[in-house]
Amino acid sequence: MQRFTAPYSSLPEETRGRVHPEGGADFRSAFARDRDRIIHSQAFRRLKHKTQVFVYHEGDHYRTRLTHTIEVAQVARSISRALGLDEDLTEALALAHDLGHTPFGHAGERELDKLMKPHGGFDHNAQSLRILTKLERRYAQFDGLNLTWETLEGLVKHNGPLVNAEGDPVGRYREHGLPEAILEYAADHDLDLASHASAEAQVAAIADDIAYNAHDIDDGLRAGLFGLIDLGDVPLAGEALSQVLRLYPDLEHDRIVHETVRRVMSAMVNDIIAECNNSNAKLNLRSVAEVRQLGRPFVVFSKQMDRQNRALQSFLNDRMYRHERxxxxxxxxxxxxxxxxxxxxxxxxxxxxxxxxxxxxxxxxxxxxxxxxxxxxxxxxxxxxxxxxx
Incomplete structure (x- = not known):
């Protein structure tokens, strides 16, 4: 089946290039080469034994950073294909998004940030950039992986601009300023920190939210932190569970969980695709530059789905992440x-x-x-x- 390419898709032949120019192009696009380099990196392999929520020895079936990353990449690739975006760039960004995480998940990150406060703090997004541009030392001609501008830009800005038009930090960086790693790199290789990232980067970011919420339902149930009955009043999850029980009243527990989770994910993915298509019918975006200069995220949930997603996140925060265990x-x-x-x-x-x-x-x-x-x-x-x- 022939695939279409959206006019606002990133195009590998129009890449802004790499810091260190490379010859010897092969059958892969520039973005596909980025993806492959990430997969073959040491930092990617280490995700296998890094915590998502549960420390590795608690069970073989809980998500790790690696399995989470693979799930994010699958969701992101599916959305990207449906929207006519560049799948290789989307996948590269999804695969790289958690490379900078510490051991022991967010608890480890918060502790390391606290310890590093006198020395500039710690930020996992900035750490991912350090890994990809400095700490991976495998190639003869350069440190890092020498990825394209679009991959590094999308990694740093996947949650939105880092500074405003005047250059002042915004969002999570408003109070303490930008991490030194980002400032240093952007000084030599301008990542246009005041604009939004490509649609591909935005897809990778929202796919992270989808995968996180859906698989944490699965892991939370597996760990006994809450039960199926507790999902009944949770928007989206409760609706999915009711549908499964209505269609399959005699289904065993594990299959009920899987059928519920897959319906939650499908609902979110379909909502994003519909919302983007409806939005672009009005905006008529004609280039990736127009996505960057839109002034707001393009790849978003509908208002109703956003409310449901926030309610699900609140439930997981209360019943799972803050659970005594x-x-x-x-x-x-x-x-x-x-x-x-x-x-x-x-x-x-x-x-x-x-x-x-x-x-x-x-x-x-x-x-x-x-x-x-x-x-x-x-x-x-x-x-x-x-x-x-x-």
Whole structure:
């Protein structure tokens, strides 16, 4: 079946290029090469043993950062295809979006940010940029992966502009300013921080929300943090559950869960596609530049779906992320991060030889790159205590 290309799609032949020009183009587009480099990176492989919500040893069927990332890429690719966008760029952005996350999920990130406050703080989005432009050292001609401008721009700005027209930080960066990693890179390779990102980047960002909410329903039920009956009054999830029970009254529990989750995801995906098509029927966007200069996100939920999504997020926040069991695990995770950072800052000789130097950012990079398993192993090695996780 012949696919159409939307007029506002990013086009690999019109890429703004790479910092280090490369020859020897092959059968892949520039964006496909970006995607492949991300998949083959060390940082991508480490996602296998990084926490999504549950630490790795709690069970084999809970999501990790890697399985979450793969699910995000699948959702993003499906939306991108339906909208006529560049699937390779969309997939590259989806696959790279969590590379900068620390071990132990958001608890690890918050603790590392707290520890790094005197040294510029920690931001997982900026850390992803550091990984892709500096910390991956595999190629003979350059540090990083030398990705295209469009991939790096989409990674940094997938949640919207970072500064306003006057150059002042906005959103999450309004209070403390932009992370140094983003400022340094943008000074040499302008990422147009005041505009929105491409439609492909916006698809990757909203696919993250879809995958996160849907699979956390699955993991929360699997962990017993809430039950199916608790979903009854939750918008979207309750409707999906009622539909499944009506169609399959004798279905066993695990299949009920799967059928409910897939209906939640399908409803969100279909809503986005319809909303984008309806919106563009009025806007008549003719280029990716018009998407960037629109002044608001283009890839969004309808107002009704947005309300339902917020209600679902609120439910998961109350019943899952703030659950006593999860908070106990994350408190132990913060202890591990604090102990490791303090030890390495006090005695840099505890670090591997190629990481020694005594600078806080080096220590931060080393810890941020750890998997849960490696962090726990290093904590045990350095402190010779009973494991904090049992």
């Amino acid at each position: 999860v908070e106990q695990i994350m408190a132990r995770a913060r202890r591990v991060m604090h102990d490791l950072f303090t030890a390495y800052m006090h005695d840099p000789r505890l670090l591997p030889a190629d990481w020694q130097g005594g600078q806080a950012r080096q220590v931060c990079d080393f810890i941020a790159g750890m998997t849960d398993r490696y962090a726990l192993d290093q904590h045990k090695r350095l402190f010779d205590l009973d494991p904090l996780f049992r």
